[in-house]
Amino acid sequence: MSTADTRWWRDAAIYQIYPRSFADHNGDGVGDLAGVRARLGYLRDLGVDAIWFSPWFPSPMADAGYDVADYRDIDPAFGTLDEATALIGEAHALGIRIIIDVVPNHTSVAHAWFQRALVDPSYRDRFWFRDGRGDLPPNDWGSIFGGPAWTQVADGQWYLHMFDAGQPDFNWDNPIVREEFEDILRFWFDRGVDGIRIDSAAMVAKDPALPDFDPASPPDPHPWNDRDEIHDIYRAWRRVADSYPGGRALIGEVWLADPHRFAQYLRPDELHAAFNFDFLGCPWDGKALRRCVDETLDAHAAVGAPATWVLSNHDVTRHVTRYGRAETGFEHHLRQTRHLAPTDLALGTRRARAAALLTLALPGSVYVYQGEELGLPEVEDLPAAARQDPIFARTGGADPGRDGCRVPLPWSSPPAAPGWLPQPAGWAAYTVERQSSDPSSMLSLYRRALAVRRAEPGLGDGPMAWLDAPADVLAFTREGGFACVVNLSQTPAPLPPGTVLLASGPLDGDLLPPDTSVWLRL
Numbered sequence: 001m002s003t004a005d006t007r008w009w010r011d012a013a014i015y016q017i018y019p020r021s022f023a024d025h026n027g028d029g030v031g032d033l034a035g036v037r038a039r040l041g042y043l044r045d046l047g048v049d050a051i052w053f054s055p056w057f058p059s060p061m062a063d064a065g066y067d068v069a070d071y072r073d074i075d076p077a078f079g080t081l082d083e084a085t086a087l088i089g090e091a092h093a094l095g096i097r098i099i100i101d102v103v104p105n106h107t108s109v110a111h112a113w114f115q116r117a118l119v120d121p122s123y124r125d126r127f128w129f130r131d132g133r134g135d136l137p138p139n140d141w142g143s144i145f146g147g148p149a150w151t152q153v154a155d156g157q158w159y160l161h162m163f164d165a166g167q168p169d170f171n172w173d174n175p176i177v178r179e180e181f182e183d184i185l186r187f188w189f190d191r192g193v194d195g196i197r198i199d200s201a202a203m204v205a206k207d208p209a210l211p212d213f214d215p216a217s218p219p220d221p222h223p224w225n226d227r228d229e230i231h232d233i234y235r236a237w238r239r240v241a242d243s244y245p246g247g248r249a250l251i252g253e254v255w256l257a258d259p260h261r262f263a264q265y266l267r268p269d270e271l272h273a274a275f276n277f278d279f280l281g282c283p284w285d286g287k288a289l290r291r292c293v294d295e296t297l298d299a300h301a302a303v304g305a306p307a308t309w310v311l312s313n314h315d316v317t318r319h320v321t322r323y324g325r326a327e328t329g330f331e332h333h334l335r336q337t338r339h340l341a342p343t344d345l346a347l348g349t350r351r352a353r354a355a356a357l358l359t360l361a362l363p364g365s366v367y368v369y370q371g372e373e374l375g376l377p378e379v380e381d382l383p384a385a386a387r388q389d390p391i392f393a394r395t396g397g398a399d400p401g402r403d404g405c406r407v408p409l410p411w412s413s414p415p416a417a418p419g420w421l422p423q424p425a426g427w428a429a430y431t432v433e434r435q436s437s438d439p440s441s442m443l444s445l446y447r448r449a450l451a452v453r454r455a456e457p458g459l460g461d462g463p464m465a466w467l468d469a470p471a472d473v474l475a476f477t478r479e480g481g482f483a484c485v486v487n488l489s490q491t492p493a494p495l496p497p498g499t500v501l502l503a504s505g506p507l508d509g510d511l512l513p514p515d516t517s518v519w520l521r522l
């Protein structure tokens with residue numbers, strides 16, 4: 001592939017593969033690398049520029065691979081390191097770059113260092129081992145997945161885990177940890193990986209005093225989140241990335257409320273990009289979306305970084321479902337109360353189509369979570385026995401967790417083999433097989449939109465300007481006479497004069513119906 005475009009990450013369309021659920025080649029119910037290799041042509045035809053793989057490393061799967069036992073190998077359920085290397089080469093031959101997920105905040109209890117730390121106190125400083133307070137844990141921190149953030153080991157000490165007990169946190173004050181991760185980056189960059197998605201990127205540094213949590217303190221920084229020391233870690237990673245010809249991209253999973261603190265991660269000597277969760281969580285509402293776009297672009301402009309646009313991922317309720325509800329925004333702590341809320345899937349799908357054209361027209365790069373291009377809804381009625389997300393177990397079933405967005409993709413119906421999570425019977429209507437030949441399908445819309453996005457010189461990175469429009473109608477131009485109009489109001493909206501390039505749904509003469517978007521050449 002051409003390495004000439006060293007700034008590809010500024011406007012790439014990046015497809016997220018969740019390996020367990022993308023494509024199962026050997027029929028064991030779990031997706032694998034052979035399945036991905038067999039579907040690279042699908043991704044080329046879809047028109048994506050890069051693939052981001054959720055973790056593919058050996059793992060006990062306490063958190064679906066985000067508990068990494070060995071950062072330099074592939075889980076046997078997915079395949080082998082040789083297959084991964086072959087896959088990277090095959091993707092490059094098709095012009096598709098590869099981004100892998102690296103998890104620096106924590107590891108797995110099965111990792112060799114943690115196993116050693118259990119028996120050898122000299123290894124404990126690579127983690128956060130502490131004595132308890134009497135019978136109580138060393139401090140009052142709670143795990144993000146529910147329950148305490150501490151687990152006691154046989155000799156009485158406790159270790160910190162901000163997620164599942166199977167995911168002990170690393171101590172990044174220890175230089176051995178820093179060196180190890182720089183070496184892991186080189187390991188994968190040497191194998192041709194083009195970029196790294198950094199899991200829980202803002203959580204890596206901790207206040208070494210491990211103080212109790214003060215509820216009166218501002219939301220960020222926290223004793224475990226967004227601490228200023230973190231930036232040195234990513235400056236060092238950037239030096240590693242920049243030492244490769246053409247550079248390699250670093251993309252952070254940074255959940256922060258404050259757009260200015262968020263942008264600090266994107267200064268020119270730190271990360272290249274970070275996920276825009278503000279946009280992902282934003283309700284389907286004209287004013288809120290416009291404010292979100294403006295704040296995003298302002299915060300990124302201040303540091304010269306490209307914005308990213310994300311509607312869904314493996315951690316959140318699929319947006320077809322969200323947009324079909326009375327409450328269309330997303331917040332993790334509300335998943336539980338919104339679970340099984342009344343949902344109009346036809347409305348959600350219409351809005352998801354409109355949102356796709358909005359997202360793909362905004363300045364910067366864009367992420368497509370597998371199945372989004374098929375218009376898949378959240379699967380909310382999984383039986384309790386099938387649920388595997390540790391959030392479900394750690395909250396005693398109160399929070400359904402994230403399995404509902406992780407159901408294996410429907411390639412054809414019935415599936416060749418039953419998947420690790422059952423597919424609803426209704427998914428026969430969503431298969432790739434069926435949608436491929438239907439010009440009105442979500443898949444056809446994504447294929448056309450990604451093709452136009454690639455062909456239009458004004459799309460991707462670059463400026464945009466708002467056009468005057470009625471209330472709750474978003475209209476903006478990009479260079480080259482391109483315009484995008486999104487109608488979030490309840491009434492049809494007049495279209496500016498121009499040639500229609502693509503519409504998310506039928507137009508009503510020269511009126512744009514509600515919950516519909518259009519791309520125009522003015």
Ligand code: GLC
Pocket residue numbers: 063066067103163199200253314315
């Ligand atoms: C990130 C991942 C999520 C995982 C967590 C702990 O938020 O996206 O899936 O559970 O980190 O690694």
